[in-house]
Amino acid sequence: MSTPGAIVIPAVTKHTATVILAHGLGDTGAGWAGIARNFRRRSKLDEVAFIFPNAPTIPITINGGMRMPGWFDIRRLKNATSVEDLSREEDEEGILRCRDYFHSLIRDETTNKGIPSERIVIGGFSQGGAITLLSGVSCPTKLGGIFGLSSYLPLRDKLKDMIPSDNPNSNTKIFMAHGMEDPLVRYDWGIKTGEKLTELGYTVDFRGYACSGLDHSADVRELDHFENYLAEVLPPTKDDQLSEL
Numbered sequence: 001m002s003t004p005g006a007i008v009i010p011a012v013t014k015h016t017a018t019v020i021l022a023h024g025l026g027d028t029g030a031g032w033a034g035i036a037r038n039f040r041r042r043s044k045l046d047e048v049a050f051i052f053p054n055a056p057t058i059p060i061t062i063n064g065g066m067r068m069p070g071w072f073d074i075r076r077l078k079n080a081t082s083v084e085d086l087s088r089e090e091d092e093e094g095i096l097r098c099r100d101y102f103h104s105l106i107r108d109e110t111t112n113k114g115i116p117s118e119r120i121v122i123g124g125f126s127q128g129g130a131i132t133l134l135s136g137v138s139c140p141t142k143l144g145g146i147f148g149l150s151s152y153l154p155l156r157d158k159l160k161d162m163i164p165s166d167n168p169n170s171n172t173k174i175f176m177a178h179g180m181e182d183p184l185v186r187y188d189w190g191i192k193t194g195e196k197l198t199e200l201g202y203t204v205d206f207r208g209y210a211c212s213g214l215d216h217s218a219d220v221r222e223l224d225h226f227e228n229y230l231a232e233v234l235p236p237t238k239d240d241q242l243s244e245l
Contacts, residue, residue, distance in 0.1 A: 003101070004028075004054040009036035012046040017119040017144065017234045018109045020051045020102065022128030024150075026068045029054045032125065035223070044227065048234055051105065055128075058094075071098045071131045072154075095131065095154050099162075102135035110141070121233060123147030123175070126185055126216065130154050133174070133193070134162070137202065142168040145233035147175040147226065149218055150185050153193040160200060167201070175229040176206045177222045184216040205229070 007029040011017075023031050029052030036050035055069040062074050072094030102122060109115040121144045124132040129151025136146030137159065146169065153159065174197060178190035187208060194206035209219040218226075 003056050006054060007033045007052040009033060009040065009050040009052075011049045012040065012043075014047060014237075015049050015113065015115070016047040016237045017045075018049045018051060018113075018115050018121070019045075019230065019234075020053065020105055020109075020120070020122045020132070022053055022071065022102070022122075022124030022132050023055065023069070024124070024126030024128050025060065025070050025074065027125075027128075028069055039227070045230060045234065047236060048230070053102075053105065071095075071127050074127070090154055092155060092158075095134065098131045099135045099138060102132060103139060106139060106141065106143070117141040117143055119144050119234060121145035121147065121230065123149070124151070125149045125218065126151055133197075134159065136172070136174070137169055137197065137200070138162040138164070139169060140164050143172050145175065145229065146172055147177075147229065148190075148193070149177050149222065149226070150179060150182055150190070150216060151176070151193070152185055152189040153196055156193070156196050159196075163200070170201055171203065173229075173233060174202055174204045175226065176204060177218070177225065178206075178208055179215070179217070179219060179222075180208045180210045182216050 021032055023029055033052050039045045055071045057067050058070050059065045059067050060070050060074055073091035075089040106120055109120055110117050122132045122136045123146055129148035133148040133153055136143055176194050178187050180187045194204045197204050209222055211219050
């Protein structure tokens with residue numbers, strides 16, 4: 001899978017952990033890199049490097065075939081009334097291709113940079129959250145965390161068969177957040193996704209945000225809770241804690 005170069009915000013101290021965050025449809029990694037820069041300004045998560053991959057530019061069916069940054073084609077969204085509706089015309093080939101791409105990013109961190117997979121967190125917003133939720137639970141190695149912001153679960157009826165037999169992420173905490181008035185990726189799709197993952201045995205921390213005018217975006221409280229989640233699943237290492245004394 002050929003993608004434009006990712007935006008990388010390196011760790012400030014010794015690099016011991018990595019967060020991979022995938023943007024939504026029509027966006028780029030630059031649209032979310034400000035989160036990591038905000039951490040840097042406040043000296044938060046200094047051991048963590050942040051990777052913001054850029055999706056390839058592809059035709060998107062629901063937008064009349066217009067080409068834009070997208071992880072996979074979306075053939076049905078605006079007329080979908082349920083997650084079951086949404087799953088009827090999925091771009092399975094594109095979704096699986098992206099899953100393999102995100103697994104390759106995880107392998108690169110472990111193999112080439114020496115980061116233990118348990119210190120890698122993967123997730124994203126909207127379509128980026130959808131593909132990384134699937135990539136995270138189907139990952140063959142143990143991850144530090146998996147998250148989805150205003151997102152849903154693709155290939156939900158086939159996911160069980162994609163989970164490795166030893167299910168290394170059965171105890172990996174999944175963080176999900178969703179605006180209750182989201183008109184694009186509906187709130188109940190997020191709820192149903194959390195329920196599906198729980199049904200499969202995962203631990204899901206799902207949070208809804210009632211905020212008039214929030215639309216399809218992230219709430220300030222949501223970003224605070226996301227930061228707390230990252231601090232919980234990627235605690236400072238012993239060496240870093242000693243350096244602060």
